Amino acid sequence: MFYRKANKKDYNEILTIWEASVLATHDFLKDKDREEIKREIPSYFDYLAIQLWYEKDELLGFSGINEHHLEMLFLKPDKIGKGYGQAIISSLIKDFNIKTVDVNKDNENATKFYIKNGFHILNQSEIDSSGRPYPILHLKLK
Numbered sequence: 296m297f298y299r300k301a302n303k304k305d306y307n308e309i310l311t312i313w314e315a316s317v318l319a320t321h322d323f324l325k326d327k328d329r330e331e332i333k334r335e336i337p338s339y340f341d342y343l344a345i346q347l348w349y350e351k352d353e354l355l356g357f358s359g360i361n362e363h364h365l366e367m368l369f370l371k372p373d374k375i376g377k378g379y380g381q382a383i384i385s386s387l388i389k390d391f392n393i394k395t396v397d398v399n400k401d402n403e404n405a406t407k408f409y410i411k412n413g414f415h416i417l418n419q420s421e422i423d424s425s426g427r428p429y430p431i432l433h434l435k436l437k
Contacts, residue, residue: 296348296349296350296382296383296386298386299347300347301346301347303340305345309340309345310333310337312354312369313357313367314333316369316370317369319372320404321399323401328429332425339366343360343366343367344359344361345359346359354371355374356369356383357369360391360393363391363392363394364393364395365393365395365396366397368384368387385412388412388413388436395435397431397433399423400419400429400430400431400432401429406434409434410434414434414435415434415437416432416434418432419431420433
């Protein structure tokens with residue numbers, strides 16, 4: 296597995312992966328909120344170090360980091376649960392010194408994933424960063 300830095304030409308594909316992954320994993324999101332977030336996501340790209348993750352020549356997903364915080368990690372739905380996420384998070388910790396991540400409290404599988412990979416819950420916010428009523432767990436690497 297390997298990664299490369301994303302560029303502006305990749306942004307449409309990143310957004311497509313994000314939406315497919317969210318549809319597969321975030322059933323708690325209201326459609327209206329998902330559409331709003333989809334419109335907001337590209338505005339974050341210029342402020343993140345975005346990596347595209349590959350197995351041979353097949354794109355698996357992407358990550359977005361800001362300093363030592365993992366802002367985004369999304370895989371194509373058919374790649375979820377096959378060990379790719381674990382390999383990616385290990386690489387992000389080792390190569391990018393990731394220390395923290397936020398996760399939707401209602402996304403129980405993601406919470407379990409991060410805890411299994413060495414994170415613990417520090418605290419919780421009752422709303423997301425945009426003020427939507429989705430509780431967020433703030434996790435830190437042990």
